[in-house]
Amino acid sequence: EIVLTQSPGTLSLSPGERATLSCRASQSVSSNYLAWYLQKPGQAPRLLIYGASSRATAIPDRFSGSGSGTDFTLTISRLEPEDFAVYYCQQYGSSPITFGQGTRLEIK
Amino acid sequence: QVQLQESGPGLVKPSETLSLTCTVSDGSISNYYTSNYYWIWTRQPPGKGLEWIGYIYNRGRTKYNPSLESRVTISVDTSRNHFSLKLSSVTAADTAVYYCARAVDSNPFDVWGPGTLVTVSS
Numbered sequence: 001e002i003v004l005t006q007s008p009g010t011l012s013l014s015p016g017e018r019a020t021l022s023c024r025a026s027q028s029v030s031s032n033y034l035a036w037y038l039q040k041p042g043q044a045p046r047l048l049i050y051g052a053s054s055r056a057t058a059i060p061d062r063f064s065g066s067g068s069g070t071d072f073t074l075t076i077s078r079l080e081p082e083d084f085a086v087y088y089c090q091q092y093g094s095s096p097i098t099f100g101q102g103t104r105l106e107i108k
Numbered sequence: 109q110v111q112l113q114e115s116g117p118g119l120v121k122p123s124e125t126l127s128l129t130c131t132v133s134d135g136s137i138s139n140y141y142t143s144n145y146y147w148i149w150t151r152q153p154p155g156k157g158l159e160w161i162g163y164i165y166n167r168g169r170t171k172y173n174p175s176l177e178s179r180v181t182i183s184v185d186t187s188r189n190h191f192s193l194k195l196s197s198v199t200a201a202d203t204a205v206y207y208c209a210r211a212v213d214s215n216p217f218d219v220w221g222p223g224t225l226v227t228v229s230s
Contacts, residue, residue, distance in 0.1 A: 044221065045217075047217065088158055090216060093214075097173075099160070101157045
């Protein structure tokens, strides 16, 4: 099983700032099948990035993903108020599919 | 845009079987014998992270999380446009929000239901 470790656990920033979230895998992610999701309280996760760097439908271009192998990054270039939430990475290249433990992005 | 909706009991007694269904709004599940859709269950204990339970695809083939495999069954009922989850011998550790979702081919979960909270308690 691939274990995904996200850092930091909590990130405190202000609107307009740049956010960098990390996801490290315990072994190489097959075909860079790494996704990022955003989850707001009481809601289902929403797909942001797939294939490590491709934006999902209707996702603003301030969200970008990068990385390969075992190290991946989600960058939000300029934070909007609606971006403050919990972010999860997920690898879907190997079974079992696994998620990171999440990074909470909070308003400073 | 397809929509998914979970339904089922919100309270289940310990040692019993949790049963949930997920209704697919656009009828696309009726093509599951030939389509590239994966019909997925995932759960999230209160205040915790996400855990993939399993999926069904392509003529009824299934894949389950090994941590739950001995207790899980996922099935499809195309006549009712839904797929189902059964989790047997539940304990308090199975208390969670259960989400159904969909994926296409080798892609992540692009459509999710809103989730339903299932509490295991006597």
